[in-house]
Amino acid sequence: MVQTAVAFSPGHISGYFRRVEGSDPASTGSIGAGVVINEGVRSTVEPARETSVRVIHQGHAFAGSPPIEYALDRLGVAARVTTECRLPIGAGFGLSAAALLATLTAANELFALTLTAEEVAAYAHEAEVLHRTGLGDVAAIQAGGVVCRKGAGIHAEITRIYPEEPLYAISLGPLPTASVLSSPEAMARIAAAYPDRCPRDLADFCRLSRRFAESSGLIAAEVREVLQACDTAGVPASMTMLGNGVFACGNGAEAVLSRFGEVYRLCVARRGAYLIEMRP
Ligand SMILES: Nc1ncnc2c1ncn2[C@@H]1O[C@H](COP(=O)(O)OP(=O)(O)O)[C@@H](O)[C@H]1O
Ligand SMILES: CC(C)(COP(=O)(O)O)[C@@H](O)C(=O)O
Numbered sequence: 001m002v003q004t005a006v007a008f009s010p011g012h013i014s015g016y017f018r019r020v021e022g023s024d025p026a027s028t029g030s031i032g033a034g035v036v037i038n039e040g041v042r043s044t045v046e047p048a049r050e051t052s053v054r055v056i057h058q059g060h061a062f063a064g065s066p067p068i069e070y071a072l073d074r075l076g077v078a079a080r081v082t083t084e085c086r087l088p089i090g091a092g093f094g095l096s097a098a099a100l101l102a103t104l105t106a107a108n109e110l111f112a113l114t115l116t117a118e119e120v121a122a123y124a125h126e127a128e129v130l131h132r133t134g135l136g137d138v139a140a141i142q143a144g145g146v147v148c149r150k151g152a153g154i155h156a157e158i159t160r161i162y163p164e165e166p167l168y169a170i171s172l173g174p175l176p177t178a179s180v181l182s183s184p185e186a187m188a189r190i191a192a193a194y195p196d197r198c199p200r201d202l203a204d205f206c207r208l209s210r211r212f213a214e215s216s217g218l219i220a221a222e223v224r225e226v227l228q229a230c231d232t233a234g235v236p237a238s239m240t241m242l243g244n245g246v247f248a249c250g251n252g253a254e255a256v257l258s259r260f261g262e263v264y265r266l267c268v269a270r271r272g273a274y275l276i277e278m279r280p
Contacts, residue, residue: 003046003047003279003280004044004045004046004110004278004279004280005044005045005106005107005109005110005275005277005278006042006043006044006045006106006275006276006277006278006279007042007043007045007101007102007103007105007106007109007273007274007275007276008040008041008042008043008102008273008274008276009040009041009043009097009098009099009100009101009102009105009141009272009273010036010037010038010039010040010098010141010144010269010271010272010273011036011037011039011040011041011085011087011093011094011095011097011098011141012034012035012036012037012093012094012097012098012137012140012141012147013034013035013037013092013093013094013167013169013240013241013247013266014032014033014034014092014094014136014137014140014240014241014242015032015033015034015035015199015205015206015208015209015212015238015241015247016032016033016193016194016195016208016209016212016213016241017030017031017032017033017034017135017136017190017194017241018030018031018032018190018191018194019135019181019187019190019191020135020151020152022152022153025125025126025129025130026122026125026126026153026154027152027153028129028135028152028153029125029129029135029136029139029149029152029153029156030135030136030149030152031136031149031150031151031152031156031194032136032148032149032194033146033147033148033149033198033199033205033208033209034094034136034137034140034146034147034241035145035146035147035167035202035205035247035266035268036140036141036143036144036145036146036147036268036269036272037093037167037266037267037268037269038266038267038268038269039085039086039087039093039264039266040085040087040093040094040095040098040102040141040269041083041084041085041095041098041099041102042083042084042085042102042276043081043082043083043084043099043102043103043105043106044081044082044083044084044106045079045080045081045103045106045107045110046079046080046110047077047078047079047080047110047111048078048079048080049078050078051069051072051073051077051078051079051080051081052080052081053065053068053069053081053082053083054080054081054082054083055082055083055085055089055099056082056083056084056085057084057085057086057088057089058086065081065083065099066131067096067099067100067127067128067130067131067133068081068083068099068100068103068127070127070130070131071100071103071104071123071124071126071127072103072104072107074123074126074127075104075107075108075111075113075115075123077107077111077113079103079107079110079111081103083099083102083103085098085099086264087171087264088171088174088243088245089174090174090175090176090177090243091171091173091174091175091240091243091244091245092171092175092239092240092241092242092243092244092245093169093171093240093243093245094134094137094140094141096128096131096133096134096137096177097124097128097133097134097137097138097141098137098141098273100123100124100127100128100138101120101121101124101138101141101272101273102273104120104123104124105117105120105273105274105275106275108120109275109278110278117142117272117273118142118154118155120273121138121139121142121154122154124138125138125139125153125154131178132177132178132181132182133177133178134177135152135181136149136152138154139152139153139154139156139158140158141272141273142154142158142272143158143160143271143272144160144162144268144269144270144271144272145160145161145162145268145269145270146160146161146162146163146199146201146202146205146268147159147160148160148198148199150198159198161199161201162268162270163201163202163268164268165202165249165250165268166249166265166266166267167202167206167247167248167249167253167266167268168247168248168249168253168254168257168263168264168265168266169240169245169246169247169248169257169263169264169266170226170245170246170257170260170261170262170263170264171240171243171244171245171261171262172220172222172223172226172244172245172246172260172261173222173243173244174243174244175218175220175242175243175244177242180218180242181242186216186217186218189215189216189217189218190216190218192215193211193212193213193214193215193216194212195208195211195212202249202268203236203249203250205249206236206237206238206247206248206249206250207236209238209239209241209247210227210236210237210238212238213227213238213239213241218239218241218242219239220244222244223239223244223245223246225260226246226256226257226260227239227246229256229259229260230246230248230253230256230257233252233255233256234252235248235249235250235251235252235253235256236248236249236250237249237253237256246260247266
């Protein structure tokens with residue numbers, strides 16, 4: 001009998017977004033653009049009498065993840081879950097969505113729930129919206145690419161391009177997504193800053209994101225310092241939404257960012273969440 005399922009989901013860097021308020025969680029979300037990245041969350045799921053989640057990041061383990069606990073409950077299953085990631089949590093890399101998608105993808109196989117990938121995404125999206133940990137990340141992560149979401153929710157029209165070039169990112173600390181999504185002032189500035197067009201390529205994505213970040217009022221002093229260094233070096237860069245971090249692309253990006261912290265070299269993901277293995 002199979003006892004363990006392991007799945008992976010890529011993360012997502014949001015560059016710009018606008019909240020869309022629907023009549024229920026399924027129709028609530030955001031429009032906007034972002035990049036699905038090859039780094040994300042690996043989740044190991046085993047059946048258990050009661051659900052528990054262990055989050056492992058850089059050798060440290062933390063207990064609990066309300067969105068995952070909620071989503072497993074919605075599926076009517078109980079499991080012992082271990083998530084692992086290299087990128088920092090709460091830093092705008094869409095890891096809450098990745099953790100949900102990886103865990104639910106594994107749970108679907110482990111418990112033979114026979115959900116389609118869209119149904120898995122629907123449960124993950126609901127958990128994100130209800131816990132205010134994300135709006136458009138799950139919709140984006142359903143497949144890879146530089147993503148432009150033209151409507152809210154997982155069934156919205158989404159265009160994707162797949163550039164080969166890498167992008168680079170650093171984190172200067174967390175910015176809890178719920179704290180921004182719960183602030184009417186911040187949400188009003190964000191709505192007014194929305195650029196209202198899709199990016200043509202990765203450099204265009206960086207530029208549109210930067211214009212949005214500038215008018216959103218979300219740029220903290222330490223993020224500003226990194227962006228200024230990128231400007232001086234002629235490197236297109238912006239802020240990871242929603243985190244105190246910077247992403248940048250093109251020649252020289254890695255060299256500039258490395259002056260401020262550990263640089264993550266990221267590629268544009270080719271696909272969404274997938275099962276890695278089932279083992280006894
Ligand atoms: N790797 C992970 N494993 C399990 N839960 C996670 C993980 N990453 C985020 N979460 C959940 O999401 C919450 C943070 O959400 P958020 O600030 O949106 O992070 P991010 O910007 O990384 O998506 C965490 O408190 C936790 O409940
Ligand atoms: C920006 C955000 C609302 C949150 O993203 P994160 O902090 O990475 O969970 C995202 O879900 C979006 O709608 O674009």
